[in-house]
Amino acid sequence: QVQLQQSGAELVKPGSSVKISCKASGYTFTSYDMHWIKQQPGNGLEWIGWIYPGNGNTKYNQKFNGKATLTADKSSSTAYMQLSSLTSEDSAVYFCATRLHYWGQGVMVTVSS
Amino acid sequence: DVVMTQTPPSLSVAIGQSVSISCKSSQSLVASDKNTYLNWLLQSPGRSPKRLIYQVSKLDSGVPDRFSGSGSEKDFTLKISRVEAEDLGVYYCLQGTHLPYTFGAGTKLELK
Numbered sequence: 001q002v003q004l005q006q007s008g009a010e011l012v013k014p015g016s017s018v019k020i021s022c023k024a025s026g027y028t029f030t031s032y033d034m035h036w037i038k039q040q041p042g043n044g045l046e047w048i049g050w051i052y053p054g055n056g057n058t059k060y061n062q063k064f065n066g067k068a069t070l071t072a073d074k075s076s077s078t079a080y081m082q083l084s085s086l087t088s089e090d091s092a093v094y095f096c097a098t099r100l101h102y103w104g105q106g107v108m109v110t111v112s113s
Numbered sequence: 114d115v116v117m118t119q120t121p122p123s124l125s126v127a128i129g130q131s132v133s134i135s136c137k138s139s140q141s142l143v144a145s146d147k148n149t150y151l152n153w154l155l156q157s158p159g160r161s162p163k164r165l166i167y168q169v170s171k172l173d174s175g176v177p178d179r180f181s182g183s184g185s186e187k188d189f190t191l192k193i194s195r196v197e198a199e200d201l202g203v204y205y206c207l208q209g210t211h212l213p214y215t216f217g218a219g220t221k222l223e224l225k
Contacts, residue, residue: 100214
């Protein structure tokens with residue numbers, strides 16, 4: 001069955017970067033898009049962008065240009081999202097989701113000094 | 114960006130009752146391939162979102178047929194017949210026609 005296993009919670013300092021992972025199993029990783037979604041505490045959902053692991057093509061929500069960078073490693077069937085220049089506004093749970101159908105469990109990123 | 118307006122923001126229901134949730138988009142969601150990429154998701158408390166319906170009315174596998182989706186162009190509805198306890202949580206509509214993809218603000222379904 002399709003599973004997306006995300007990395008653990010992160011506590012990071014303002015101004016730093018963080019890279020979170022999403023390991024896929026149960027399907028052909030290179031054949032389907034991988035989306036990333038942000039959910040701030042008590043808030044709704046915001047689409048960050050997607051990557052097509054087969055060729056590395058990406059599409060971003062312009063709001064996250066310069067903030068999020070999506071990559072994928074075909075050899076390990078793992079998608080990554082790096083968030084840079086972190087501020088308190090980046091504190092949130094981040095989900096990966098393939099085809100917007102199968103979702104990971106989410107990673108909580110807390111930005112605090 | 115396409116704005117997705119969901120109503121009502123919350124619903125209080127009794128088990129066995131039927132409910133409807135509305136989602137209206139600021140632009141037509143008919144894509145150039147003639148498909149309409151309107152999804153419905155449920156986020157149960159403490160859980161990741163789960164997609165229930167895609168392309169307006171197609172149920173994902175394992176989703177009970179108590180759920181149904183309808184609508185076209187800019188006006189969409191999710192109906193739940195005979196609500197069960199496992200249906201409680203926050204429902205979101207999501208459009209995947211126009212970039213960036215956008216979500217509705219959510220409808221919280223609670224027990225009366």
